[in-house]
Amino acid sequence: MQYISTRGGIPAISFTKAVMMGLAEDGGLLLPRTVPRIDTETLNAWQDLSYTELAFEIMSRFIDDIPASDLRKLINRSYASFDCKEVVPLIHHDNLHIMELFHGPTFAFKDIALQFLGNLFEYLLERDQGVMNILGATSGDTGSAAIYGVRGKERINIFILHPHLRVSPIQEQQMTTVTDDNVFNIAIRGTFDDGQAIVKSIFNDIDFKSRFHLGAINSINWARILAQVVYYVHSCLHVSRHESHKALDFAVPTGNFGDIFAGFIAKRMLPCGTIHKLILATNSNDILSRFVTNGDYSLRQVTPTSSPSMDIQAASNFERYLYYLLDQEPDRTREAMEQFGKTGKLDLSPYLDQIRRDFIAGTATEKNVLQTIGTFYQQHGYVLDPHTAVGIFVAQAHRKEGVPMICLATAHPAKFGETVHAAIGRDPELPKALGDLAGRKSRCELMSADRGLIQDFISSHARHGQDPS
Numbered sequence: 001m002q003y004i005s006t007r008g009g010i011p012a013i014s015f016t017k018a019v020m021m022g023l024a025e026d027g028g029l030l031l032p033r034t035v036p037r038i039d040t041e042t043l044n045a046w047q048d049l050s051y052t053e054l055a056f057e058i059m060s061r062f063i064d065d066i067p068a069s070d071l072r073k074l075i076n077r078s079y080a081s082f083d084c085k086e087v088v089p090l091i092h093h094d095n096l097h098i099m100e101l102f103h104g105p106t107f108a109f110k111d112i113a114l115q116f117l118g119n120l121f122e123y124l125l126e127r128d129q130g131v132m133n134i135l136g137a138t139s140g141d142t143g144s145a146a147i148y149g150v151r152g153k154e155r156i157n158i159f160i161l162h163p164h165l166r167v168s169p170i171q172e173q174q175m176t177t178v179t180d181d182n183v184f185n186i187a188i189r190g191t192f193d194d195g196q197a198i199v200k201s202i203f204n205d206i207d208f209k210s211r212f213h214l215g216a217i218n219s220i221n222w223a224r225i226l227a228q229v230v231y232y233v234h235s236c237l238h239v240s241r242h243e244s245h246k247a248l249d250f251a252v253p254t255g256n257f258g259d260i261f262a263g264f265i266a267k268r269m270l271p272c273g274t275i276h277k278l279i280l281a282t283n284s285n286d287i288l289s290r291f292v293t294n295g296d297y298s299l300r301q302v303t304p305t306s307s308p309s310m311d312i313q314a315a316s317n318f319e320r321y322l323y324y325l326l327d328q329e330p331d332r333t334r335e336a337m338e339q340f341g342k343t344g345k346l347d348l349s350p351y352l353d354q355i356r357r358d359f360i361a362g363t364a365t366e367k368n369v370l371q372t373i374g375t376f377y378q379q380h381g382y383v384l385d386p387h388t389a390v391g392i393f394v395a396q397a398h399r400k401e402g403v404p405m406i407c408l409a410t411a412h413p414a415k416f417g418e419t420v421h422a423a424i425g426r427d428p429e430l431p432k433a434l435g436d437l438a439g440r441k442s443r444c445e446l447m448s449a450d451r452g453l454i455q456d457f458i459s460s461h462a463r464h465g466q467d468p469s
């Protein structure tokens with residue numbers, strides 16, 4: 001399988017090149033040249049595969065430059081760190097199927113992609129005798145999932161900036177109690193945006209970037225999307241084993257459009273009609289639901305909510321969908337993104353018919369989220385995290401008779417205890433691995449939000465390759 005850029009400015013490359021490139025060098029996003037189709041016969045033959053066997057079948061259709069036995073090992077290792085054998089168990093309540101994506105080491109769905117990406121980086125660096133220094137800024141969740149993805153790996157160091165005292169205590173402890181030699185937590189005196197700005201400006205220093213082999217781990221890496229395609233197919237197979245039906249809907253709490261884009265790829269892969277609609281759920285940062293509802297993709301101010309991992313305006317994976325919407329024409333995609341860069345908005349209302357073939361959207365207010373967590377708990381004794389509650393609220397509004405609805409549960413409620421407490425009147429149960437955190441040894445540098453200081457710190461702690469000179 002060859003990979004191309006949404007902006008058409010680079011020659012086609014292999015899967016492993018695409019993984020190492022992250023963002024395409026022309027500023028676009030990387031996509032497989034075609035999406036392989038799975039016919040009904042193949043899908044039926046997959047009925048009894050385990051999660052990891054299914055992951056291999058799906059991924060190997062997108063990857064042709066890693067030997068099959070190596071790819072199997074990478075997949076098995078990535079999901080062995082999950083605390084249940086099904087990897088993504090489905091729970092059934094009230095005609096809703098809840099797909100729990102939070103059984104990885106940091107209790108949020110990002111583990112599914114980042115456990116795999118970490119192992120993949122390690123494998124490719126070993127193969128090519130390279131090294132990588134990963135640099136990223138986090139507002140909480142992605143940082144810990146990235147750290148757990150690469151902790152203890154031979155050829156990788158990771159530097160994660162978080163805003164000092166502006167992440168939740170659990171999130172801070174999850175990051176700083178990882179004391180492996182290759183993990184560097186930096187708390188900066190400033191906001192998440194300050195951290196993000198520093199990281200961006202360091203990546204723009206091309207000299208520094210190449211001298212220290214900087215790598216990113218953000219949601220635009222194609223391997224992350226690919227790992228997420230698997231659970232859509234997995235749950236289709238699971239539900240069809242228990243119910244006879246023609247089609248299913250998925251409700252997806254959405255921020256950067258990565259998770260739901262994986263659903264879009266699954267929809268294209270599977271026999272027509274297997275996935276009926278993808279239900280895009282946002283909190284009050286609703287640019288994406290405005291886009292689906294009336295074609296209005298325009299930036300507004302970011303408002304903090306109880307589902308912080310979705311407090312996003314410009315969604316970093318949106319360009320991938322835009323490319324399909326614009327008939328897979330890179331020139332039109334590039335022009336649209338340039339216009340969005342200049343004006344902060346796109347009018348996509350001429351494409352509404354096409355958008356609505358794939359998506360339905362809705363928004364949950366803070367009040368909706370609290371009520372949904374409270375009511376769901378009273379009715380089913382099941383505790384939702386605020387991100388999942390956004391999805392459930394929107395799903396309930398759009399449920400169609402006779403179409404099973406699968407709701408993606410993206411985080412464990414214990415990670416957002418305050419909001420959950422406000423909704424159900426008690427703290428959610430803490431999984432053992434989170435309960436222990438407070439007593440563990442931790443390591444973190446506290447620094448000013450100063451790019452020069454942080455660059456110096458990276459220079460003196462970076463992993464170095466064998467320079468030919």
Ligand SMILES: *Cc1c(COP(=O)(O)O)cnc(C)c1O
Binds near residue numbers: 141219309310387410
């Ligand atoms: C990242 C995240 C999301 C949003 O996923 P996107 O791929 O950015 O749309 C939702 N819920 C949780 C808990 C997350 O960490």
